[in-house]
Amino acid sequence: MSSDKALISLRDVDKFYGDYHALRDVSLDIFPGEFFSLLGPSGCGKTTLLRTIAGFEDVSSGTLSIGGQDMAGVAANRRPTNMVFQSYAIFPHLTVAENVGFGLRRSNYSRGERHARVSDALEMVGLGGYGKRAAHALSGGQRQRVALARALILKPKVLLLDEPLSALDKKLREQMQVELIRLQRQVGITFVLVTHDQEEALIMSDRIAVMFEGRIAQLEEPEALYQRPGSRQVAEFIGVMNFLGAHVISNEGNALELDVAGLGHAVIGRDQCPGGPVSGMCHVGIRPETMTLLFEDRGDGPVADGVVDEVVYYGDMTYYDIKLDGVPKPITLSMKNMIGRPVLDIGTRTKVGWDPRALVAFS
Amino acid sequence: MGEVFWVGGRVAVRHLDRDSRRGLLLVSPTAIYAILLLAVPLSAVVLFSFWTQDFLTVDRTLTLANYREAIAEPLFRVLMLRSLTISAVVTAVTVILAFPVAYYVSFHVRPDRKALWIFLITIPFWTSYLVRVFLWKVILGFNGVLNTSLQGIGLIDEPLTFILYNANAVVITLAHAFAPFAILPIFVSLEKIDRSLLEASMDLGENRVTTFLRVTLPLAMPGVVAAVLIVFIPTVGDYVTPRLVGGPDGLMIANMIQTQFLRLNNAPMGATLAIIAMALVTVVSLIFVGLNRRYLRGQKR
Structure with missing residues (x-):
């Protein structure tokens, strides 16, 4: 795979918060249709990297391009990415349908089309018929599904997931892992997942970038990563x-x-x-x-x-x-x-x- | 099984009883205080409003004569309408000016400095309200600070007269006095907004302005409504400010109530006007409480 086919391409990206060096010389390519995971302990820079791709953080140096376009100076609302937040960020003053349809307001769809797309998106995440409910009345798992539907309805090139399963209990988490994989195959959108759970990364990803202290320690497919870890640190973190x-x-x-x-x-x-x-x-x-x-x-x-x-x-x-x-x-x-x-x-x-x-x- | 549940239910009820008894005991001093100092005088005012003044004595037969007179008398109507208008303008001005301040402190001040900013906002309260009103007289007066400064820099040739001893002066003074009361509830409601909601809105394609209109403002509405109530309710009945800076055109209903009670020695008419003012404030407040309930929908978590 050559880098000009890459959907997301980072070159020598550094990020500083004051004196704190959050990302160190990160270069990586993420390809179309891939389920890509950023795995590492808390504070390793994986969330910073995701937020940089989403447009919530600028890079201090280096370049980031999505779909061949340089993203320098492009705000989050102009990027072909959508995000599922760790807290899900469901708008509490809106209903489920209003939440899911939030991003469609700026589109040229008619009312009827918009309505149909919202019900399709809700159907896709298994929340058909929940549209009229108040967002605050949902359970954790349901909020997560609403967040997914709200992001996927805009058909982004990349879906960014910031520890989407960490707030769920074990049973529900395992169920959602399988559903996310199924969903990703179904929609064919590139998923970039941030997680600290190595098991989750192994289960779900096509490729995993293991990060320590702002650096990518190893970038591999799950099997190779597990069987041939590139360093003692990676070996100890994975399994x-x-x-x-x-x-x-x-x-x-x-x-x-x-x-x-x-x-x-x-x-x-x-x-x-x-x-x-x-x-x-x-x-x-x-x-x-x-x-x-x-x-x-x-x-x-x-x-x-x-x-x-x-x-x-x-x-x-x-x-x-x-x-x-x-x-x-x-x-x-x-x-x-x-x-x-x-x-x-x-x-x-x-x-x-x-x-x-x-x-x-x-x- | 049923018996166990039944016994359990009884135990629960008994616990509740003990709890509520303790609760009543705890609130009783406050409740007694409130009843003595609020309910009793209020009942007296209500009672008075149904009596009539018969030259030097009070006629204690119950009648609606005062209410008929209060509604029929054009002066009372003018004062009542003016009170509501001035209060509405003061409320609008105060809340519209308070919102950016609250927004700035909540969104743009470093978290460790927020307490300091809130502390600074309360500084006007350190001096007596009366002193602050007098200071506004000095600022807005014919030869006051504002006029001499504006004349000094050549912006105006003659002193401005529309800023003192009229309704404008009352609005300016009250808006300043109530600003902290409006800033604080709006600040609190802005602080409660999960910042990831704003990022989610940006992520879904909205820019900063539309994010403000679609997310920040609706979520801040409970604070705005609280600010409206906190400013509107006391300003309708304010009488110090109109008395000192209002001039003849800035007098409000509270000044007439005072006049009825003290100068005209017509306590029943004063009481009637007070009750009518209270009823109007109640109606306006209920409208806003209703609005608030709409905005509070879905914000329990």
């Missing part, structure tokens, strides 16, 4: 990652021979060093679900020995903290709970099966 000390024994051709604390000898490919080449002392990361407890001693891969240090039962899964022999800090692994599979007690000696293909090495 759970165990880190073990290691040192490089040999480094020949495409293979890297390591001695990993607690696991032992391992040979990994060069693609398993996503953060750049490693040498000498290094760290090796491994995800909890890539390891298994060997209840009967019959693993065909490499095996490590350890003692169960903690057991956390989740219903579908059990998380074990295991103290590997020779490693003081326990590592976490997860096991699917199946019929006939026991949950081990704390203090039990056990064998851990692992796969060298699941390792990632960082210098």
Whole structure:
């Protein structure tokens, strides 16, 4: 994909609030029809970046273009973007239909057409027949749907979503995640989502930009981001990652021979060093679900020995903290709970099966 | 099951009883005070309005004669109409001038400076109202500050006379005196507006002016209506300002009520005029309360 096909294009964007450096040298391209997420902890600049795209903040330096047009000096009301606010920003003095139709006033539609489009938009978000209700009488989930309908009715090139699901309870949030994906496929509009919830970003996005301290740390598709995080920081932010000390024994051709604390000898490919080449002392990361407890001693891969240090039962899964022999800090692994599979007690000696293909090495 | 609910219901009722008893106890000093100092004199005024003055004594037979006379007498009608007009103009001027001030403080003053600004707005209250009215006399007078300054810079040849001892002077003085009362409720209602609503409006294609008209102003209406009531109600009955700066053309109904009670020794007629003024204020207030209820729709959260 070349950058001239990009719908939103940022080049070397910096943003200062007084002395505070909110965005540092951000360059990225967002392509038409993409579900793009900005993921990071609070204060990482993801919301600032979204508000910059929306036109509520100026860039201090660098350029931002949308649809090939430079957005410098273009106010929010003239940009082809619409936003779903974190607070939803539903106008409390208007009805649901008046809220949804708010942006249509400046359009050339007749009254009838406007009315039809409002009911279509409400239908689309599953609020058909709610038009006459007062906005303040809606539940959190319904307000969110109104905010979505109000933004989508204007058929923007880009829909910006600022933590739209963070105010909803878990069940409703999961339901809305699926609905948002469905909606995005249906309307074909580019979605840019800001979230601090890595799980949400993984579930919903085509691509994710992970941000720390105003900088883009990594920009990848969800699978690659999860399996090959580009740095320890990203690895720790996305899901759970165990880190073990290691040192490089040999480094020949495409293979890297390591001695990993607690696991032992391992040979990994060069693609398993996503953060750049490693040498000498290094760290090796491994995800909890890539390891298994060997209840009967019959693993065909490499095996490590350890003692169960903690057991956390989740219903579908059990998380074990295991103290590997020779490693003081326990590592976490997860096991699917199946019929006939026991949950081990704390203090039990056990064998851990692992796969060298699941390792990632960082210098 | 039913019994449990029934018992539960009874317990709840008993709790409510105890709560309401404590509530009554808490409000009773205030209630007694209010009844003694408001309801009793007010009833006396109502009673007086149905009596008549018979030269030196009060005739205590109940009659509507005063009301008939008050409505028939052109002077009373002129004064009543003038009071309502002056109050309406004062209210309009005050609220229209107060809105930009409240807007500026709410939207453009740094959050940590807002308290200071509100504090500064109350400064006129630090001196007596009477002193402030006298100061306006000094400013607006024939040889006053305004006239000498304007003559000094050559804008006018002769002193302006339409600014003192008439209705204009009353409007100017009252509008200044009531400005803080109008600024504060409007400021509070502007402060309550979620700023993301304004961004949402901009995002949906409106510019700053249309955002103001479609979002800010409707959401600030409860404050505006409160300001209208707070200014209108007391100014209708004001008598110090018209007395001091109003001249003969600026006199209002309250001055006539005072005259009836003290100079003409006709307390029943004074009481009747007071009751009529009160009834008119009540009608106007109810209209605005009704308007407010319309604007308060949907702002409970």
